[in-house]
Amino acid sequence: MRTKKAVILLASILTIVILAGCNGDKVNNGGAGTEAEVRELVYATAKDINDMNPHLYPGSMAAQGILYESLVENTPEGIKPLLAESWEISEDGKTYTFHLRKDVKFHDGEPFNAEAVKLNIDAVQRNASKHAWIKLSTKLAEVSVVDEFTVKLTLTETYYPTLLELSMTRPYVFISPKDFQNGETKDGVTAYHGTGPYILEEHVTEQFATFVANEAYWGGAPTVKKITAKVLPAGETTLLALQKGEVNFVFTDDRGTDSIDVDAMQRLAETGDYQIVRSEPMNTKMIVANSSQASSPVSEKAVREAIWQSIDRETISRTIFSGTETPAETLFSSNVNYADAGLQKREYNPEVAAKLLEEAGWTNADGTEIRSKDGRQLAIKLYYDVNSSSQKTQAELLQSETLKIGMKLELVGEESSAIANRRSIGDYDLLFNQTWGLAYDPQSTITAFTSETAYLHTTSGLPQAQELYGKIEEVMVSTDEETRKGLYKNILTIAHEEAVFIPLTNGSVTVVAPADLQGISFKQTQFELPFERMSFE
Amino acid sequence: MALYTLKRVGALTPLLVVISFLTFVLNGLSPMDPAEVVLHAQGVPTITDELIAATRAELGMDRPLLIRYGDWLLASLQLDFGDSFITGKPVWSLLGPALLNTMKLTLVSSLFIVVLSIALGVVCALKEGKWLDLSVRGVSFLLTSMPAYWLAALMVWYFAVKLDLLPTSGMDTAGSYVLPVAVIVIGYAGIYFRVIRSSMLSNLNEDYVLYGRACGMSERKLTLYVLRNSLQVAVSVFGLAIPIILGSTVVVENIFAWPGLGTLTVNSILGRDFPVIQAYVLVLAVAFVLFNTVSDVMNAAMNPRLRKEL
Numbered sequence: 092m093r094t095k096k097a098v099i100l101l102a103s104i105l106t107i108v109i110l111a112g113c114n115g116d117k118v119n120n121g122g123a124g125t126e127a128e129v130r131e132l133v134y135a136t137a138k139d140i141n142d143m144n145p146h147l148y149p150g151s152m153a154a155q156g157i158l159y160e161s162l163v164e165n166t167p168e169g170i171k172p173l174l175a176e177s178w179e180i181s182e183d184g185k186t187y188t189f190h191l192r193k194d195v196k197f198h199d200g201e202p203f204n205a206e207a208v209k210l211n212i213d214a215v216q217r218n219a220s221k222h223a224w225i226k227l228s229t230k231l232a233e234v235s236v237v238d239e240f241t242v243k244l245t246l247t248e249t250y251y252p253t254l255l256e257l258s259m260t261r262p263y264v265f266i267s268p269k270d271f272q273n274g275e276t277k278d279g280v281t282a283y284h285g286t287g288p289y290i291l292e293e294h295v296t297e298q299f300a301t302f303v304a305n306e307a308y309w310g311g312a313p314t315v316k317k318i319t320a321k322v323l324p325a326g327e328t329t330l331l332a333l334q335k336g337e338v339n340f341v342f343t344d345d346r347g348t349d350s351i352d353v354d355a356m357q358r359l360a361e362t363g364d365y366q367i368v369r370s371e372p373m374n375t376k377m378i379v380a381n382s383s384q385a386s387s388p389v390s391e392k393a394v395r396e397a398i399w400q401s402i403d404r405e406t407i408s409r410t411i412f413s414g415t416e417t418p419a420e421t422l423f424s425s426n427v428n429y430a431d432a433g434l435q436k437r438e439y440n441p442e443v444a445a446k447l448l449e450e451a452g453w454t455n456a457d458g459t460e461i462r463s464k465d466g467r468q469l470a471i472k473l474y475y476d477v478n479s480s481s482q483k484t485q486a487e488l489l490q491s492e493t494l495k496i497g498m499k500l501e502l503v504g505e506e507s508s509a510i511a512n513r514r515s516i517g518d519y520d521l522l523f524n525q526t527w528g529l530a531y532d533p534q535s536t537i538t539a540f541t542s543e544t545a546y547l548h549t550t551s552g553l554p555q556a557q558e559l560y561g562k563i564e565e566v567m568v569s570t571d572e573e574t575r576k577g578l579y580k581n582i583l584t585i586a587h588e589e590a591v592f593i594p595l596t597n598g599s600v601t602v603v604a605p606a607d608l609q610g611i612s613f614k615q616t617q618f619e620l621p622f623e624r625m626s627f628e
Numbered sequence: 629m630a631l632y633t634l635k636r637v638g639a640l641t642p643l644l645v646v647i648s649f650l651t652f653v654l655n656g657l658s659p660m661d662p663a664e665v666v667l668h669a670q671g672v673p674t675i676t677d678e679l680i681a682a683t684r685a686e687l688g689m690d691r692p693l694l695i696r697y698g699d700w701l702l703a704s705l706q707l708d709f710g711d712s713f714i715t716g717k718p719v720w721s722l723l724g725p726a727l728l729n730t731m732k733l734t735l736v737s738s739l740f741i742v743v744l745s746i747a748l749g750v751v752c753a754l755k756e757g758k759w760l761d762l763s764v765r766g767v768s769f770l771l772t773s774m775p776a777y778w779l780a781a782l783m784v785w786y787f788a789v790k791l792d793l794l795p796t797s798g799m800d801t802a803g804s805y806v807l808p809v810a811v812i813v814i815g816y817a818g819i820y821f822r823v824i825r826s827s828m829l830s831n832l833n834e835d836y837v838l839y840g841r842a843c844g845m846s847e848r849k850l851t852l853y854v855l856r857n858s859l860q861v862a863v864s865v866f867g868l869a870i871p872i873i874l875g876s877t878v879v880v881e882n883i884f885a886w887p888g889l890g891t892l893t894v895n896s897i898l899g900r901d902f903p904v905i906q907a908y909v910l911v912l913a914v915a916f917v918l919f920n921t922v923s924d925v926m927n928a929a930m931n932p933r934l935r936k937e938l
Binding site: 138141142147148149220221223224225278279295296297298299321322323324325327328331332334335337478508511512515539542544545 | 664665667668669670671672673674675676678679682714715716722725726777781784785788789792795796797798799882883884885887891892894895898900
């Protein structure tokens with residue numbers, strides 16, 4: 092009797108569980124069915140889109156990129172009009188006059204005009220200390236309204252990357268002045284109305300955000316009518332959700348990481364439901380050497396060159412990145428502006444590397460494994476980001492390679508913020524780093540050569556340091572294209588010859604999308620995608 | 629009884645103060661300048677010395693630690709844990725909804741864990757050594773020894789992708805609860821039913837059972853008595869299970885993209901969002917202490933002998 096009751100109890104519990112499951116199933120299938128008809132894009136994102144205020148930095152750039160627009164656009168063919176139809180630059184390069192498009196409205200219906208441009212840029216400038224990285228913020232003297240659709244920017248001095256910096260995802264983009272809080276944007280905004288091709292419809296923190304096509308978009312309403320950003324923190328779930336069709340789009344995120352691994356992507360593509368599209372190189376992963384500490388072996392050019400030549404980039408690209416990253420031979424890939432400077436490639440060649448060390452006086456005459464010079468061992472510390480498995484693997488590979496040429500590489504894994512701190516106080520021999528990316532290279536990365544929080548300690552120990560800094564200053568104020576090319580060539584040649592920026596691989600953006608999605612292309616930045624150009628077959 | 633409750637609650641206050649102080653100090657011991665941490669957390673690309681100084685003053689970081697702690701403690705008593713470093717929103721506006729979501733998951737799971745553990749524990753104790761007992765124990769041993777993330781991935785693959793019965797993740801429909809709840813229940817019920825089972829077994833060997841049986845008491849009634857006495861252990865165990873699950877849903881939440889405390893904390897730790905981490909530790913500490921006290925008081929209510937001990 093007793094057991095029978097227990098069995099009945101157990102059976103009823105199981106029934107409840109199963110019924111609960113069935114209930115959920117019906118609801119979900121209903122949802123999936125309607126989704127298929129509308130054909131929307133649902134992309135997986137490891138992190139919430141966060142605050143969409145375009146004048147601050149916590150938000151997802153991919154999402155900000157479809158809500159807001161800048162005055163001009165950076166394209167492979169150079170700077171092109173966007174919200175500004177045309178512009179004039181004064182002789183001395185200090186005044187920029189922009190003629191705005193007249194048919195643009197913010198998502199809340201407010202008109203986009205010279206007044207809105209002034210309000211936005213002024214709001215950004217009042218918070219200038221947060222925008223120190225973008226040099227224009229330190230050189231902008233005044234924004235004045237000439238007439239309803241003409242606006243004039245006056246600089247304190249000539250600065251050639253002005254248009255480039257105005258084209259960036261943030262901060263010089265425009266939000267409806269009605270969304271300002273007390274006339275400011277620096278302490279938050281009340282809503283997120285931009286002028287872009289998509290409108291933010293709903294945002295549920297840590298769950299999802301939906302964007303709908305801006306039917307009144309000045310460039311024509313986008314074909315893909317709805318985009319959802321779904322938060323999926325775990326790569327395994329992302330893969331399963333892609334297989335099931337709950338999400339149908341993934342791409343390399345803000346921090347340059349892919350949420351699903353290469354083999355899994357390949358298998359998805361083989362099913363025929365998905366396609367993989369990869370962009371041109373977007374940035375360069377590298378090892379940065381500290382030239383400023385005389386006590387460190389890496390302050391010697393020969394040691395840096397030896398490290399450069401003991402890195403097997405082909406193997407790194409093939410085995411660690413499964414071909415998603417390509418070997419990099421110079422600081423900037425050749426598709427970066429002004430980077431085609433005809434620099435000499437340094438091959439992977441451990442014998443040459445060993446010879447360089449020998450010639451520089453690092454010997455192991457006494458038969459020890461590690462070379463030494465003046466009683467000092469050739470021991471070097473390499474710092475890597477503990478959260479990056481690829482950096483760790485590369486570091487280990489390099490450790491075994493350099494050991495063969497008699498160099499002792501000590502690997503230290505730390506949090507990325509601790510590494511950033513080391514970089515700014517100069518407390519390192521070698522550390523992993525990357526260039527800022529296509530939109531910011533070469534100008535922002537090169538300006539960072541002189542910045543204490545970035546690469547000052549990397550470059551300040553070079554014999555040509557003062558010459559280098561002089562040329563960097565000169566190139567930023569240059570007005571003549573030929574002079575600029577020449578100066579960039581000089582700068583890149585010095586950096587290359589001295590081997591302080593040791594390139595590893597070029598990273599790109601990878602997109603996994605439904606097989607029938609057309610028009611997948613890329614922008615001149617790894618942080619945004621032009622969703623408005625995509626359409627279903 | 630009221631006095632006992634009062635004493636128990638009184639003993640909690642110093643404990644919570646110590647916990648909160650330790651969290652505050654440990655966060656303060658981080659080798660990095662908090663102002664710099666804030667700016668990194670906000671994603672500011674280049675951080676200048678002037679900006680750090682300005683941020684330090686803005687956050688009140690230039691004041692002594694003890695004064696900052698005092699202010700924080702007083703404010704947090706009113707659920708004002710300050711503003712998140714990353715989003716700038718009040719911490720409670722992030723923690724509140726996340727806590728609620730995790731609570732939903734925890735309570736539904738706990739309900740199943742309690743029902744399932746008691747049912748299995750009783751059945752196994754009554755059938756001790758028989759095939760039913762052996763097979764239940766065997767299967768539960770197998771299931772509880774599987775890592776949660778692996779079990780979760782397998783279940784998602786089978787039920788959501790292959791059979792297409794349930795959503796893979798999210799918190800949209802009632803169906804979304806099934807897989808995460810199942811993973812949690814499998815992990816804990818397999819442990820807790822053993823507690824009930826062994827408690828039942830030891831009670832079945834007590835003299836009062838023999839006496840009752842000798843007096844001709846019906847087996848059904850006898851089982852109920854034994855169960856009631858066995859549940860005393862269970863109350864303390866289940867009382868602590870709730871905060872334990874509350875604090876350990878990280879893996880399950882991460883895999884199922886459940887917007888709860890686990891996800892929030894992992895993101896906060898990675899982004900060094902100290903105000904959120906501090907508030908999280910405090911909330912969890914309160915939950916532990918609170919549930920422990922509640923189960924003690926409940927036990928005392930059921931068993932007068934316990935009241936005299938304090």
